[in-house]
Amino acid sequence: MAAPDKVVNLAAKLALIEDHWSPRIAGQLNDLHVKIAKGQGDFPWHTHADTDEFFLVIRGALTVRMRDRADAVIGPGEFFVVPRGVEHAPLAAEECEFLMLEPVGTVNTGDGERGALTAEDEWI
């Protein structure tokens, strides 16, 4: 599906999402997908060897644990970029909502084996 040529309301799209850690594609610019998701609880440790990962929190708080460095605690209206190659694991004690930017084809669980939390590409 091509990028929709329209204004996207994040709250309206997020209201359609009922599950956690399953990003939906809400837009595209160049080779990047704009994804939105809700998160709650633990997400497994993983690495993206070839891309940075952008997180912008819309509601709640998202903690990004990283190997060998301090956690990034991202609140509403804040963003953080996980550098490529840094093993990380998102965590949300309570439900949060966030926007992500990832190259088309990026697998949410990273470069390892696919699992139950591996999301398929789905536009919303």
Next chain:
Amino acid sequence: MAAPDKVVNLAAKLALIEDHWSPRIAGQLNDLHVKIAKGQGDFPWHTHADTDEFFLVIRGALTVRMRDRADAVIGPGEFFVVPRGVEHAPLAAEECEFLMLEPVGTVNTGDGERGALTAEDEWI
């Protein structure tokens, strides 16, 4: 300057900006700059031949006029992607704040001549 490896609070960074239509670089992922700006009034018509342009409005409303298609009116919590090659002109009746995503080296006034509103690369 390399991308800062820290959480960026959009409101705190935007509070440092006093001028209009002069995006500051607040982050980087891969070859994209994450820029923030305030806008008020008219911005000149211009085109980016080689890149889409992502706008996410934080406060107020930003209208993107486009040649041969309807205006995109972007409110807070909404995003819009201007497709590459589409001549466009931002407009804000009242002051607005927004986040943009553009490839490193993109000139804000587009592919034409540089002018008084052409911004230099500046991190905030």
